[in-house]
Amino acid sequence: MAKKEVMxxxxxxxxxxxxxxxxxFAGYPITPQxxxxxxxxxxxxxxxxxxxxxxxxxxxxxxxxYGASGSGARAMTATAGQGLALMAEGMSQLxxxxxxxxxxxxxRGGPGNGGTAPSQGDYNFVTKSLGHGGFHAFVxxxxxxxxxxxxxxxxxxxxxxxxxxxMIMTDGMLGHLxxxxxxxxxxxxxxxxxxxxxxxxxxxxxxxxxxGGQPDIELEKARRIEKIYEKWERELARVEHFMTDxxxxxxxxxxxxxxxxxxxxxxxxxEGHKIGLIRPITIYPFPVAAFAELDEKRVRHLIxxxxxxxxxxxxxxxxxxxxxxxxxxxxxxxxxxxxxxxEIEEQLRGLL
Amino acid sequence: MExxxxxxxxxxxxxxxxxxxxxxxxxxxxxxxxxxxxxERDNAILCRPIxxxxxxxxxxxxxxxxxxxxxxxxxxTGVSRMNPTKTVMSYQGDGDAISIGVAExxxxxxxxxxxxxxxxxNQIYGMTGGQMSPTTLIGQRSTTGVRRAxxxxxxxxxxxxxxxxxxxxxxxxxxxxxPKDIMQAKKFLLKALRCQKELGRYSYIEFLxxxxxxxxxxxxxxxxxxxxxxxxxxxxxxxxxxx
Amino acid sequence: MEKSVLMGGFGGQGVQTCGKLLIYAANEEDKIAxxxxxxxGAMRGGTSNCTVITSDEEIGAPNKKIVDYVVAFNIPSFxxxxxxxxxxxxxxxxxxxxxxxxxxxxxxxxVGVPATQISQDLGSPKVLNVVILGFFCEYSGMVEPKxxxxxxxxxxxxxxxxxxxxTRAFETGVAEAKKAKKAKK
Numbered sequence: 001m002a003k004k005e006v007m008x009x010x011x012x013x014x015x016x017x018x019x020x021x022x023x024x025f026a027g028y029p030i031t032p033q034x035x036x037x038x039x040x041x042x043x044x045x046x047x048x049x050x051x052x053x054x055x056x057x058x059x060x061x062x063x064x065x066y067g068a069s070g071s072g073a074r075a076m077t078a079t080a081g082q083g084l085a086l087m088a089e090g091m092s093q094l095x096x097x098x099x100x101x102x103x104x105x106x107x108r109g110g111p112g113n114g115g116t117a118p119s120q121g122d123y124n125f126v127t128k129s130l131g132h133g134g135f136h137a138f139v140x141x142x143x144x145x146x147x148x149x150x151x152x153x154x155x156x157x158x159x160x161x162x163x164x165x166x167m168i169m170t171d172g173m174l175g176h177l178x179x180x181x182x183x184x185x186x187x188x189x190x191x192x193x194x195x196x197x198x199x200x201x202x203x204x205x206x207x208x209x210x211x212g213g214q215p216d217i218e219l220e221k222a223r224r225i226e227k228i229y230e231k232w233e234r235e236l237a238r239v240e241h242f243m244t245d246x247x248x249x250x251x252x253x254x255x256x257x258x259x260x261x262x263x264x265x266x267x268x269x270x271e272g273h274k275i276g277l278i279r280p281i282t283i284y285p286f287p288v289a290a291f292a293e294l295d296e297k298r299v300r301h302l303i304x305x306x307x308x309x310x311x312x313x314x315x316x317x318x319x320x321x322x323x324x325x326x327x328x329x330x331x332x333x334x335x336x337x338x339x340x341x342x343e344i345e346e347q348l349r350g351l352l
Numbered sequence: 353m354e355x356x357x358x359x360x361x362x363x364x365x366x367x368x369x370x371x372x373x374x375x376x377x378x379x380x381x382x383x384x385x386x387x388x389x390x391x392e393r394d395n396a397i398l399c400r401p402i403x404x405x406x407x408x409x410x411x412x413x414x415x416x417x418x419x420x421x422x423x424x425x426x427x428x429t430g431v432s433r434m435n436p437t438k439t440v441m442s443y444q445g446d447g448d449a450i451s452i453g454v455a456e457x458x459x460x461x462x463x464x465x466x467x468x469x470x471x472x473x474n475q476i477y478g479m480t481g482g483q484m485s486p487t488t489l490i491g492q493r494s495t496t497g498v499r500r501a502x503x504x505x506x507x508x509x510x511x512x513x514x515x516x517x518x519x520x521x522x523x524x525x526x527x528x529x530x531p532k533d534i535m536q537a538k539k540f541l542l543k544a545l546r547c548q549k550e551l552g553r554y555s556y557i558e559f560l561x562x563x564x565x566x567x568x569x570x571x572x573x574x575x576x577x578x579x580x581x582x583x584x585x586x587x588x589x590x591x592x593x594x595x
Numbered sequence: 596m597e598k599s600v601l602m603g604g605f606g607g608q609g610v611q612t613c614g615k616l617l618i619y620a621a622n623e624e625d626k627i628a629x630x631x632x633x634x635x636g637a638m639r640g641g642t643s644n645c646t647v648i649t650s651d652e653e654i655g656a657p658n659k660k661i662v663d664y665v666v667a668f669n670i671p672s673f674x675x676x677x678x679x680x681x682x683x684x685x686x687x688x689x690x691x692x693x694x695x696x697x698x699x700x701x702x703x704x705x706v707g708v709p710a711t712q713i714s715q716d717l718g719s720p721k722v723l724n725v726v727i728l729g730f731f732c733e734y735s736g737m738v739e740p741k742x743x744x745x746x747x748x749x750x751x752x753x754x755x756x757x758x759x760x761x762t763r764a765f766e767t768g769v770a771e772a773k774k775a776k777k778a779k780k
Contacts, residue, residue: 003625005622006615006618006619006622023434024430024433026430053430053433055426055459056458056459059423059455060455060456060459061426063419063420063423063426063427064426064429065430066417067399067417067419067426067428067430067432067434068430068431070417070431071397071417071430071431071435071438072434072435073434075434089420089423090420093418097418173631173657173658176631177629177630177631177657178618178630178631179629179630180622180627180628209415209416210416211400211416211417211418259655259656260655260656260657263654263659264655265655266655340658340659341655341656341658341659341660342659
């Protein structure tokens with residue numbers, strides 16, 4: 001009997017969310033995330049204390065999630081492309097009212113209707129501000145089906161702990177990729193961390209008041225949230241170093257581009273080239289130190305690659321490098337298809 | 353001496369920022385009174401919108417969730433699905449429920465969510481200062497123009513529309529004009545809440561309300577203005593009732 | 596060691612299922628494996644393809660262009676994917692539909708299995724992909740044929756009337772592969 005199950009990225013994500021204690025999901029069909037919505041539609045309404053709603057739009061869906069989470073339930077939605085744009089208003093409200101939610105963006109091409117092929121073009125939108133007014137979500141950028149499942153499982157805890165939005169940014173490639181995955185156990189809904197701020201008769205004896213925008217407490221709230229962002233940046237950024245110990249040429253990439261690049265890097269390593277990969281696992285908080293601490297005496301070139309136009313992730317790497325005298329370049333293209341291992345290899349060969 | 357009228361339990365005498373002649377607080381009062389009578393006030397969650405209704409902050413004691421403009425019925429859907437034993441309400445203005453949030457309001461109704469949508473219809477955007485709303489009357493002035501049928505269309509009779517749907521259990525319109533109107537409004541609201549609580553069905557209730565400031569009508573003249581202009585377009589009554 | 600196969604055919608020939616059964620079998624053997632299919636609309640009548648990779652270490656690109664094996668269920672996929680076989684790799688063709696005179700490369704091996712004919716002889720064109728799966732597993736050794744066969748039968752646990760047909764389809768595929776391997780020697 002195999003130890004693992006074989007699952008598609010989208011389905012593994014959906015199943016793992018259920019196991020993490022997701023009690024409410026509202027979503028609207030859009031390629032390439034639809035399998036998440038379909039999977040949960042088939043399961044959730046038959047499970048006690050859980051509910052699935054197909055919203056009339058992404059606008060409605062995100063607000064249903066807000067209502068469900070604000071009144072006590074772990075809640076999630078998943079979308080892509082223009083659906084995420086429609087959710088911006090609701091995500092901003094989640095941030096203002098400090099209501100936790102897990103939001104999945106299975107990226108497709110853009111801008112506008114774009115195409116349904118994989119993309120990393122939502123990077124700036126998601127990491128810089130998910131909506132008006134300015135705020136951060138905690139953003140995971142998985143690169144395997146296993147990581148997708150693990151991250152969504154953890155996302156609900158992070159969302160509850162910090163009362164924030166946690167984003168899982170996959171793309172059409174990872175969403176449709178099938179791999180073996182080991183799923184974590186179902187969590188007992190009754191044993192989930194308490195949410196005193198949603199409960200009737202909360203400690204201050206006040207009635208539930210889920211809202212933001214109260215001027216008298218806004219400044220205090222802003223300071224508190226700033227401290228949370230500082231803590232994330234200080235303690236919670238995650239990064240993978242792949243064959244970087246002695247690397248003279250380093251590629252920086254995230255998500256599916258990073259995993260694809262590993263094949264090229266292994267091949268070039270086998271030929272004796274000192275080449276490695278830095279892969280941010282959380283894309284906000286961004287693993288600044290991984291770049292700031294690079295040894296400029298050893299590393300003679302740093303290249304970023306991403307499936308986006310204009311380059312977006314590249315700017316974070318550039319900022320993290322902080323003016324260190326390491327030549328930095330970018331290879332990126334959006335729309336069309338995923339970056340192929342062949343083109344990544346060709347780009348890397350140009351630097352050897 | 354016997355006390356026959358006072359502030360209901362769950363409300364206070366805190367000053368609100370509503371304009372003179374506004375009937376928002378009448379609506380809030382009816383909500384609190386009805387919840388008290390049903391023994392549901394501590395078990396109720398009100399999804400509030402953005403708009404003038406925020407001026408009631410701190411004057412009533414009900415669980416609330418603040419919603420974005422137009423989304424209260426979607427928020428209420430999430431609350432209701434996760435809290436099926438609660439009395440879940442949305443409180444929305446006409447612009448909120450019938451313009452920017454028309455999809456959310458309509459679909460919550462069509463799904464038959466276990467909730468009560470309470471819509472304050474005063475034919476104008478109040479908080480932003482008197483712009484045209486989906487219920488602004490033909491010929492009525494607003495800061496974004498005078499409503500003309502050939503250009504801005506007709507006032508939307510949303511209650512009549514929802515009354516056609518299969519899922520809702522109770523759909524009604526009442527006025528918050530005269531004491532008699534208000535007694536009827538309370539009767540309708542009680543039915544709406546009971547329809548939700550006892551039968552687990554969707555209710556929609558529209559309250560015709562005064563907005564003297566933005567109409568440019570003196571509070572003392574509002575009643576006559578409404579009887580002559582509003583009621584012919586927005587008749588009060590029950591459009592669907594499960595009782 | 597990483598091994599890769601690209602399968603292509605008409606939508607409705609069971610290409611996707613064939614690839615999925617292969618990755619299920621690889622998982623049963625606790626191998627690391629990926630299955631990737633360019634999504635879009637692979638409806639009945641359209642073209643459909645998928646790439647399966649197995650390995651004993653982490654797999655990077657699940658969609659690499661050059662693969663060890665290509666399995667062509669039909670002519671269009673043969674024409675489209677022949678160039679994607681690695682030098683020294685193998686092109687497996689459904690020889691009922693694809694004849695030897697269509698082969699254009701000298702640096703790869705070609706092997707045929709009359710899968711459409713076999714499935715028709717067995718009485719159901721639906722088992723075409725199972726014939727090919729049996730053939731591919733035996734010929735490539737990418738997964739143990741026995742393990743793959745169990746996976747196939749598990750799919751029909753709730754439809755026992757199909758078990759015998761699929762067993763025969765799989766076993767015929769395996770037998771054909773044994774013959775082909777012997778002929779190669």
